[in-house]
Amino acid sequence: MTRLPLPKGLTFVKSPARDAVADNRPVEELVAGVLARVQAEGDAAVRAFSAQFDKAELDSFEVTMEAREAAVARLDPQTLADTEFAIANVRAFAEAQLGSLSEIEVEVRPGVHLGHRNIPLERVGCYVPGGRYPLLSAPIMTIVPAKVAGCEEVIACLPPNAHEAMIAGCHLSGADRIFRIGGAQAIAAMALGTESVPPVDKIVGPGNAFVNEAKRQVFGPVGIDQLAGPSEIFILADHTGDAEMLATDLLAQAEHDARTRVGLITTDAALARAVLAEVDAQLATLSTAETAGQAWRDYGEIVVCESEAAMIAYSDIVAAEHLQVHTEDAHSLSKKLRHYGSLLIGTNSSVVYSDKCSGTNHTLPTMGAGRYTGGLWVGTYIKTVTHQWLTEEGVRQVAPPAARQAASETLEGHRRAAQLRLDRMQVQA
Template identity: 85%
Template structure:
């Protein structure tokens, strides 16, 4: 499950039966074919793959303004209220984050002026998953921060068979254009452009293995947020852990997908055994047990650590997408953790609140990527670019060392460019 060594003092009460990372490798060839065809054939290839994979025959992909408005009108009133509640929370947090992003200009030496600007992207593509369940929060998480960041145009793609409420969610969140295209063909269309879909500068949003692989393959000419998915949850618990609550939270995440990775890391052997029993009990009455049970069977794990330090070390190796802390002093414990997508401190902070509506983003790094990146946020839609300018004092500061360094490297053109300005200043 991880490329890093696991401490040999850890005892596994339940080990995963499959390797989530290795299981991710089988879709590469198919995705490469999709990208190649979309590049060559545009809309025709997208239409063909939509019929093949989604069983949807569409004459046009874009959702009209009338269809968008009708989808909003048909929303259940309570669903609309809850959707707007979530949009409000995500917007407020994104605005607060945006407020921390400041342009900069500083004179580091006499006459040497350096700075940076935060510039919103021109056009972003937001992939909105909607296959197994109508994930009403998904468009909110990718579109609302883009709107707050000031992105010029926001393109949303969602599977053609997605629930109509998902279209309403895209509209209410602020998407400029919405397309009924899903899977790898959606990523290809947004990255490469077709007759209907304009090419974007960056693609964001979670998806299945095919969407992730497509994002990986198009990266370079276009940016991506990260390779997000399948979902993960790990819970860190000591003797104060509640077996029923822990099992409930594990299964809540496991019902996302049969490939969801779920785990408990604890210092208490009795709690480990209790959670193992409680998961089996809850699966018997869970309506989504077919999905959650398969995920638990294949990718679930429970590990017992000899002490807190080992528990922290193993957690940082896993670098879980969602990491819950159920310990006696959760806030103090949380400050010792470094690697995760998003941290849920104390038993009251369930992943479900972030998944749906509390305001933090649910598009997060998986497969250990939490060791080097965080999740989707307003800064994901901005590029920070540097600039510099110099007056005469600045030339006097930097030209002589630049001349000498260029000469020592044998780069005569560089040396001349640096020397020219110095000569004119001195002449």
């Protein structure tokens, strides 16, 4: 359900059957209990919650270097090659992004020097979800940009029952330490620190509702990348759209989770009807139809817009996590869009490419957050901090207005601090 008014000229061929926003109070209460107990009991609490939630009895949480290397050795050769291919692309793009970040120092007035530096975070925690599938791209997307940014230590946490290939992915991506801890207890351990897990400065990565809520509750003393809801894909299409391709891409994302939000926004009513029929036809033979079909029935939508302007306006309200553009002039239309997580331009681009290996990051804003933020990138792991230094001429420039402003605000301490340096300079003169 959107909080913004819908543009005119929309006809819903299929509307979502359910609201994507659920009652989160039970999750909030459970997570608060997890955090409190981990803070009080450390490793003992983490061990107890791992047994309770993951059915895992662990003497040690950290994955040894021998186990990491063994996991890599047991990877299928083609899987290893494909993982290294994805890592290379994500690293190359992150390095290009890092190269675009400049440090500055400018003299805004005579003697008033201002600047900023880009400083990598010292220690970050990357949550790597286990999920229903071994998502080998997940550790790549969070760990590789952190290493490119220059973080001193990158901690990875993944559920103890995660596929062994996920450990290999963390290792190949460059994680300094890997812990077999999942769920809210993993977020608690990274945020608060335990006997085994060091506290981090920022936590990144997607997860289930409990992980998401834990990130929300620890935010403040610890930074987070974003609060992620269920995955989303929307596609903009005109009369040139291919119904088979559109339905295929929608269902590819829908199979992630039964709460995935999928939608087609089009200016062509005939295409809308064709896609509706094609989705049903493909679900009949899709091996993941139980999940994808549930997502489509509950959260799928198809809307016909009377004009391109209405299509753009509705898309910007949705602010989809992944937004594909299948129109006659996709590049031109794309320049008119402003709210989305990541844009896939033209029919040759697909969410599956960016999700897996093309190089852009798949950790993206959902639930309308694309209206105010972008996704995970190398800058997520860097803080831009300012500095200043003044010559005596700089003091002469800024001290008088600063002192006057402080006086007008009746802040006498401020006025004295502003005036002191100027007075001393005048005495020395």
